[in-house]
Amino acid sequence: DQQVKQNSPSLSVQEGRISILNCDYTNSMFDYFLWYKKYPAEGPTFLISISSIKDKNEDGRFTVFLNKSAKHLSLHIVPSQPGDSAVYFCAARGRGGSQGNLIFGKGTKLSVKP
Amino acid sequence: SQTIHQWPATLVQPVGSPLSLECTVEGTSNPNLYWYRQAAGRGLQLLFYSVGIGQISSEVPQNLSASRPQDRQFILSSKKLLLSDSGFYLCAWSSQGRSPLHFGNGTRLTVT
Numbered sequence: 001d002q003q004v005k006q007n008s009p010s011l012s013v014q015e016g017r018i019s020i021l022n023c024d025y026t027n028s029m030f031d032y033f034l035w036y037k038k039y040p041a042e043g044p045t046f047l048i049s050i051s052s053i054k055d056k057n058e059d060g061r062f063t064v065f066l067n068k069s070a071k072h073l074s075l076h077i078v079p080s081q082p083g084d085s086a087v088y089f090c091a092a093r094g095r096g097g098s099q100g101n102l103i104f105g106k107g108t109k110l111s112v113k114p
Numbered sequence: 115s116q117t118i119h120q121w122p123a124t125l126v127q128p129v130g131s132p133l134s135l136e137c138t139v140e141g142t143s144n145p146n147l148y149w150y151r152q153a154a155g156r157g158l159q160l161l162f163y164s165v166g167i168g169q170i171s172s173e174v175p176q177n178l179s180a181s182r183p184q185d186r187q188f189i190l191s192s193k194k195l196l197l198s199d200s201g202f203y204l205c206a207w208s209s210q211g212r213s214p215l216h217f218g219n220g221t222r223l224t225v226t
Contacts, residue, residue, distance in 0.1 A: 004157070034214055043120075043204050043217030044158070089158065093212075101173070102215060104158040 003027045004092050006105035015114050019077040023090030023105055026071065030092040034102065035064060035075045038087045047088075048075070080112045116141035120205045120218030127225055133178075133192040135221050137205030140186065145207040147188040148215060149180055152202040164188060165210075200225045 005024045013019045021035075031052035036044035050057040050064045050073070057064050063076045077084055087109045091102040120137045127133060139145050149161040160173045162180035170180050177196050181189045188205055202222055206215040 032212060036217075041123075041220070041222070043206070043219045046214040046216060049214060091158075101160055101163070102158075106155070106157040 002105075003030075004090055004103045004105040006088075006090055006108050008108050009106070010109040010111070012111045012113065013080045015082055015112055016079045019075075019080045019084065019110055019112065021075040021077075021088050021090075021108050021110065023073050023075075024071060025073075025092050025103075027092070027094060027103075028071070029094040030103075032093045033064070033066060033073050034091045034093075035062075036089040036091060036104075037084075038089060038107070044089055077110075080110075082112050082114050085110055085112045116207070116216065118205060118207055118216060118218040120221060122221060123219065124222045125224070127195050127223065129197055129225055130194050133190070133195050133199070133223070135190040135203055135205075135223075137188045137190075137218055138186055139188075139207045142186070142207070142209065144185060145209065147182060147186075148206040148208075149178075149188065149190050150204040150206060150217075152204065152220075154201070158204065162190070195225045197225050199223065 003026050034049040035047040037047050038044040048059050048062050048064050050066050055066050066073045087107040089107045090105040093102050117140045146165050148163045150158045152158050164170050164182045178192050202220050204220045205218040208215045
Protein backbone atom coordinates (compact mmCIF):
# COMPACT_ATOMS: atom_id res chain seq x y z
CA ASP A 1 0.00 0.00 0.00
CA GLN A 2 1.60 3.21 -1.19
CA GLN A 3 1.46 5.94 1.42
CA VAL A 4 3.04 8.52 -0.91
CA LYS A 5 1.85 8.61 -4.49
CA GLN A 6 3.14 10.45 -7.51
CA ASN A 7 0.58 9.54 -10.12
CA SER A 8 2.33 11.13 -13.08
CA PRO A 9 5.41 9.15 -14.08
CA SER A 10 6.48 11.86 -16.50
CA LEU A 11 5.91 15.53 -17.35
CA SER A 12 7.11 17.58 -20.30
CA VAL A 13 7.26 21.38 -20.13
CA GLN A 14 8.57 24.14 -22.37
CA GLU A 15 11.50 26.19 -21.12
CA GLY A 16 10.35 29.33 -19.32
CA ARG A 17 6.95 27.92 -18.42
CA ILE A 18 5.79 26.60 -15.06
CA SER A 19 6.35 22.98 -14.03
CA ILE A 20 3.88 21.57 -11.51
CA LEU A 21 4.68 18.25 -9.90
CA ASN A 22 2.02 16.64 -7.74
CA CYS A 23 2.08 14.28 -4.80
CA ASP A 24 -0.68 12.70 -2.70
CA TYR A 25 -0.37 10.96 0.64
CA THR A 26 -2.66 8.78 2.68
CA ASN A 27 -1.20 8.87 6.19
CA SER A 28 -2.65 11.73 8.25
CA MET A 29 0.25 11.34 10.71
CA PHE A 30 2.73 12.73 8.17
CA ASP A 31 3.81 16.20 9.23
CA TYR A 32 6.98 16.90 7.27
CA PHE A 33 7.29 16.78 3.50
CA LEU A 34 10.28 17.04 1.20
CA TRP A 35 11.09 17.17 -2.49
CA TYR A 36 14.23 15.65 -3.95
CA LYS A 37 15.71 15.92 -7.42
CA LYS A 38 17.65 13.07 -8.98
CA TYR A 39 19.85 12.93 -12.05
CA PRO A 40 20.74 9.54 -13.62
CA ALA A 41 23.45 7.60 -11.79
CA GLU A 42 23.47 10.10 -8.92
CA GLY A 43 21.91 10.19 -5.50
CA PRO A 44 18.84 12.36 -4.86
CA THR A 45 19.51 15.97 -3.92
CA PHE A 46 17.35 17.74 -1.35
CA LEU A 47 15.38 20.63 -2.88
CA ILE A 48 12.83 22.00 -0.48
CA SER A 49 10.70 20.95 2.47
CA ILE A 50 7.55 22.03 4.25
CA SER A 51 6.18 21.40 7.69
CA SER A 52 2.51 20.66 8.19
CA ILE A 53 2.08 23.91 10.12
CA LYS A 54 2.60 25.79 6.86
CA ASP A 55 0.81 25.71 3.54
CA LYS A 56 3.54 27.24 1.40
CA ASN A 57 7.32 27.40 1.34
CA GLU A 58 9.34 29.20 -1.29
CA ASP A 59 13.01 29.04 -2.26
CA GLY A 60 13.98 30.88 -5.40
CA ARG A 61 12.30 29.29 -8.41
CA PHE A 62 10.89 26.46 -6.27
CA THR A 63 7.68 26.66 -4.26
CA VAL A 64 6.00 23.83 -2.40
CA PHE A 65 2.30 24.00 -1.55
CA LEU A 66 0.62 21.80 1.05
CA ASN A 67 -3.11 21.12 1.23
CA LYS A 68 -3.58 19.09 4.39
CA SER A 69 -7.32 18.60 3.98
CA ALA A 70 -6.77 17.06 0.55
CA LYS A 71 -3.55 15.31 1.64
CA HIS A 72 -1.88 16.81 -1.39
CA LEU A 73 1.30 18.71 -2.05
CA SER A 74 2.80 20.15 -5.16
CA LEU A 75 6.11 21.55 -6.33
CA HIS A 76 6.09 24.53 -8.66
CA ILE A 77 9.16 25.45 -10.68
CA VAL A 78 9.02 28.89 -12.28
CA PRO A 79 10.51 29.52 -14.77
CA SER A 80 11.49 26.01 -15.83
CA GLN A 81 14.98 25.55 -17.24
CA PRO A 82 16.50 22.66 -19.25
CA GLY A 83 18.79 21.91 -16.28
CA ASP A 84 15.69 21.12 -14.23
CA SER A 85 15.20 17.97 -16.30
CA ALA A 86 15.46 15.15 -13.77
CA VAL A 87 13.36 12.76 -11.71
CA TYR A 88 11.60 14.44 -8.78
CA PHE A 89 10.71 12.48 -5.66
CA CYS A 90 8.20 13.49 -3.07
CA ALA A 91 8.83 12.20 0.48
CA ALA A 92 6.97 12.36 3.78
CA ARG A 93 7.72 11.64 7.40
CA GLY A 94 5.56 11.23 10.46
CA ARG A 95 6.00 12.21 14.08
CA GLY A 96 8.00 9.96 16.34
CA GLY A 97 9.14 6.54 15.22
CA SER A 98 12.36 6.18 13.32
CA GLN A 99 13.80 9.61 12.81
CA GLY A 100 14.66 9.28 9.19
CA ASN A 101 11.95 7.00 7.99
CA LEU A 102 11.10 9.01 4.92
CA ILE A 103 8.47 7.41 2.73
CA PHE A 104 9.16 8.17 -0.93
CA GLY A 105 6.93 8.27 -3.95
CA LYS A 106 7.98 6.55 -7.16
CA GLY A 107 9.07 9.79 -8.78
CA THR A 108 8.07 11.96 -11.73
CA LYS A 109 10.44 12.43 -14.64
CA LEU A 110 10.45 16.08 -15.71
CA SER A 111 11.67 17.03 -19.17
CA VAL A 112 12.13 20.73 -19.87
CA LYS A 113 12.43 21.38 -23.60
CA PRO A 114 14.39 24.37 -24.93
CA SER B 115 31.03 21.34 4.68
CA GLN B 116 29.67 17.85 4.97
CA THR B 117 30.33 15.23 2.31
CA ILE B 118 29.26 11.65 1.89
CA HIS B 119 31.27 9.05 0.02
CA GLN B 120 29.89 5.79 -1.23
CA TRP B 121 31.69 3.09 -3.19
CA PRO B 122 31.92 1.34 -5.50
CA ALA B 123 29.77 3.17 -8.06
CA THR B 124 28.93 -0.03 -9.92
CA LEU B 125 29.25 -3.68 -9.02
CA VAL B 126 28.46 -6.93 -10.80
CA GLN B 127 28.39 -9.98 -8.57
CA PRO B 128 27.33 -13.60 -9.14
CA VAL B 129 24.49 -15.16 -7.20
CA GLY B 130 25.71 -16.60 -3.92
CA SER B 131 28.70 -14.30 -3.59
CA PRO B 132 29.18 -11.97 -0.60
CA LEU B 133 28.63 -8.21 -0.67
CA SER B 134 30.16 -5.27 1.13
CA LEU B 135 29.25 -1.67 0.31
CA GLU B 136 30.84 1.10 2.29
CA CYS B 137 29.74 4.62 3.08
CA THR B 138 31.56 7.34 5.00
CA VAL B 139 30.53 10.84 6.01
CA GLU B 140 32.86 13.76 6.60
CA GLY B 141 32.37 17.12 8.24
CA THR B 142 29.78 16.14 10.85
CA SER B 143 29.62 14.23 14.11
CA ASN B 144 27.10 11.69 15.35
CA PRO B 145 25.00 11.68 12.17
CA ASN B 146 22.02 9.46 11.56
CA LEU B 147 22.95 7.05 8.76
CA TYR B 148 20.70 5.21 6.32
CA TRP B 149 20.75 2.64 3.56
CA TYR B 150 18.05 2.91 0.88
CA ARG B 151 17.42 0.82 -2.20
CA GLN B 152 15.76 1.84 -5.44
CA ALA B 153 14.59 -1.14 -7.44
CA ALA B 154 13.67 -0.72 -11.09
CA GLY B 155 10.43 1.25 -11.49
CA ARG B 156 9.99 1.74 -7.77
CA GLY B 157 10.57 4.45 -5.24
CA LEU B 158 13.24 4.58 -2.59
CA GLN B 159 12.86 1.97 0.12
CA LEU B 160 14.52 2.34 3.51
CA LEU B 161 16.54 -0.76 4.41
CA PHE B 162 18.46 0.20 7.55
CA TYR B 163 19.07 3.22 9.72
CA SER B 164 21.46 3.93 12.58
CA VAL B 165 21.40 6.63 15.25
CA GLY B 166 24.80 5.70 16.71
CA ILE B 167 27.75 3.31 16.67
CA GLY B 168 26.58 -0.28 16.82
CA GLN B 169 22.90 0.74 16.72
CA ILE B 170 21.15 -0.66 13.65
CA SER B 171 17.44 -0.80 12.91
CA SER B 172 16.06 -2.81 10.03
CA GLU B 173 12.93 -1.72 8.23
CA VAL B 174 12.33 -4.75 6.05
CA PRO B 175 13.23 -8.42 6.36
CA GLN B 176 15.79 -9.33 3.77
CA ASN B 177 19.00 -11.00 2.79
CA LEU B 178 21.10 -7.99 3.80
CA SER B 179 22.65 -6.68 7.00
CA ALA B 180 24.22 -3.41 8.08
CA SER B 181 26.91 -2.41 10.54
CA ARG B 182 28.26 0.84 11.93
CA PRO B 183 31.75 0.20 13.27
CA GLN B 184 32.64 3.89 13.53
CA ASP B 185 30.65 7.09 14.00
CA ARG B 186 30.79 8.08 10.35
CA GLN B 187 31.03 4.69 8.65
CA PHE B 188 28.11 2.58 7.52
CA ILE B 189 28.47 -0.79 5.81
CA LEU B 190 25.90 -2.83 3.91
CA SER B 191 26.63 -6.56 3.65
CA SER B 192 25.33 -9.86 2.49
CA LYS B 193 26.73 -13.35 2.94
CA LYS B 194 25.07 -14.72 -0.21
CA LEU B 195 23.56 -12.47 -2.86
CA LEU B 196 20.25 -13.26 -4.54
CA LEU B 197 19.11 -12.13 -7.98
CA SER B 198 16.47 -10.01 -6.26
CA ASP B 199 19.20 -8.01 -4.50
CA SER B 200 19.95 -6.19 -7.75
CA GLY B 201 19.21 -2.48 -7.54
CA PHE B 202 20.52 0.98 -6.84
CA TYR B 203 21.77 1.31 -3.25
CA LEU B 204 21.97 4.69 -1.64
CA CYS B 205 23.61 5.72 1.60
CA ALA B 206 22.35 8.87 3.32
CA TRP B 207 22.99 10.92 6.43
CA SER B 208 21.09 13.47 8.43
CA SER B 209 21.69 15.55 11.51
CA GLN B 210 19.97 14.56 14.71
CA GLY B 211 16.39 15.73 14.91
CA ARG B 212 14.17 16.71 12.04
CA SER B 213 16.40 17.53 9.11
CA PRO B 214 16.62 16.48 5.46
CA LEU B 215 18.52 13.43 4.37
CA HIS B 216 21.58 13.93 2.20
CA PHE B 217 22.39 11.12 -0.18
CA GLY B 218 25.56 9.69 -1.65
CA ASN B 219 25.84 8.98 -5.35
CA GLY B 220 24.76 5.38 -5.00
CA THR B 221 25.99 1.95 -6.04
CA ARG B 222 24.44 0.15 -8.99
CA LEU B 223 24.49 -3.55 -8.02
CA THR B 224 23.76 -6.20 -10.62
CA VAL B 225 23.54 -9.78 -9.42
CA THR B 226 23.98 -12.26 -12.27
